[in-house]
Amino acid sequence: xxxxxxxxxxxxxxxxxxxxxxxxxxxxxxxxxxxxxxxxxxxxxxxxxxxxxxxxxxxxxxxxxxxxxxxxxxxxxxxxxxxxxxxxxxxxxxxxxxxxxxxxxxxxxxxxxxxxxxxxxxxxxxxxxxxxxxxxxxxxxxxxxxxxxxxxxxxxxxxxxxxxxxxxxxxxxxxxxxxxxxxxxxxxxxxxxxxxxxxxxxxxxxxxxxxxxxxxxxxxxxxxxxxxxxxxxxxxxxxxxxxxxxxxxxxxxxxxxxxxxxxxxxxxxxxxxxxxxxxxxxxxxxxxxxxxxxxxxxxxxxxxxxxxxxxxxxxxxxxxxxxxxxxxxxxxxxxxxxxxxxxxxxxxxxxxxxxxxxxxxxxxx
Numbered sequence: 001x002x003x004x005x006x007x008x009x010x011x012x013x014x015x016x017x018x019x020x021x022x023x024x025x026x027x028x029x030x031x032x033x034x035x036x037x038x039x040x041x042x043x044x045x046x047x048x049x050x051x052x053x054x055x056x057x058x059x060x061x062x063x064x065x066x067x068x069x070x071x072x073x074x075x076x077x078x079x080x081x082x083x084x085x086x087x088x089x090x091x092x093x094x095x096x097x098x099x100x101x102x103x104x105x106x107x108x109x110x111x112x113x114x115x116x117x118x119x120x121x122x123x124x125x126x127x128x129x130x131x132x133x134x135x136x137x138x139x140x141x142x143x144x145x146x147x148x149x150x151x152x153x154x155x156x157x158x159x160x161x162x163x164x165x166x167x168x169x170x171x172x173x174x175x176x177x178x179x180x181x182x183x184x185x186x187x188x189x190x191x192x193x194x195x196x197x198x199x200x201x202x203x204x205x206x207x208x209x210x211x212x213x214x215x216x217x218x219x220x221x222x223x224x225x226x227x228x229x230x231x232x233x234x235x236x237x238x239x240x241x242x243x244x245x246x247x248x249x250x251x252x253x254x255x256x257x258x259x260x261x262x263x264x265x266x267x268x269x270x271x272x273x274x275x276x277x278x279x280x281x282x283x284x285x286x287x288x289x290x291x292x293x294x295x296x297x298x299x300x301x302x303x304x305x306x307x308x309x310x311x312x313x314x315x316x317x318x319x320x321x322x323x324x325x326x327x328x329x330x331x332x333x334x335x336x337x338x339x340x341x342x343x344x345x346x347x348x349x350x351x352x353x354x355x356x357x358x359x360x361x362x363x364x365x
Contacts, residue, residue, distance in 0.1 A: 005192040010039035013198035014161040015340020021168035036269030041301030042154035043256040044333030047091040057358040068338040085156025090237035091149025095142040119148030136289040201302035203326040216304040222275035223258035226293035271298040
């Protein structure tokens with residue numbers, strides 16, 4: 001039995017710890033729980049097949065991330081963790097014209113050949129049919145419904161994963177971890193066979209500690225929670241209008257709307273009037289009826305990105321037994337559970353079924 005220490009308890013670190021504990025190892029996960037963690041703030045859409053991004057290495061991770069979710073969630077359920085925040089409710093992608101709808105339909109249909117988990121594709125060509133899915137939308141006559149799409153609450157999934165890891169013997173410590181000549185948790189030195197660093201937007205603190213170049217930048221994301229006067233009569237799908245905004249409706253009538261994309265070098269984990277205003281102005285252009293909703297919450301998270309917006313993971317050069325992973329960006333909730341299983345295999349020295357060279361840290365220094 002090997003001893004592993006995971007620094008960072010976002011969904012990536014939590015999943016890594018869970019998979020190592022499931023394999024029977026001695027696992028400690030450490031996090032100081034700074035305000036602004038991306039996982040803690042995020043409400044995610046698991047529908048990577050709708051993206052028009054062409055980077056094959058990125059798509060490999062997100063496609064496998066989506067495919068892995070049912071297995072992962074079933075394992076958590078078997079361990080008694082039923083509140084995972086994950087639900088396969090389908091995705092409704094909105095379009096302004098029939099041409100863009102046809103283009104997306106053809107693209108996703110082609111992807112379905114290798115990803116049957118996409119499910120059924122249903123083109124929609126009337127405003128009334130769109131409003132049957134989500135009655136507060138306006139200005140749209142075209143949409144594509146993808147039955148395999150899902151939503152996930154990052155905070156709920158992270159908590160369920162940590163609890164499952166603890167049930168399998170892992171130890172969770174909510175403390176400060178630092179590295180100088182050795183690893184310190186609080187004021188105590190901690191030994192390990194392999195150290196795994198998954199600290200997201202705070203990753204450069206650890207890069208500096210190991211004497212390597214900064215690895216990540218970050219964006220501030222503000223996400224607003226609205227609530228309707230009445231709950232929905234049936235589970236609505238997640239909504240993807242044109243552009244970068246998304247809606248994650250819940251059966252109780254809440255609708256999570258995100259997000260801002262604010263480049264910053266600061267950690268200011270508080271909502272701003274400008275950020276909230278920009279989200280709402282854009283949301284009202286998709287559904288003016290949303291103006292009647294109440295504001296329930298605004299969450300803030302910092303998304304980490306590498307220079308080429310591709311997740312990076314691997315063993316640090318010239319540093320013994322340190323595995324580093326970062327840069328999941330806006331795909332963190334889609335990729336996190338799956339990539340945690342990958343990091344677990346790498347940490348144990350097991351062979352992988354894909355080439356990791358495209359994701360090596362040295363490629364993105």
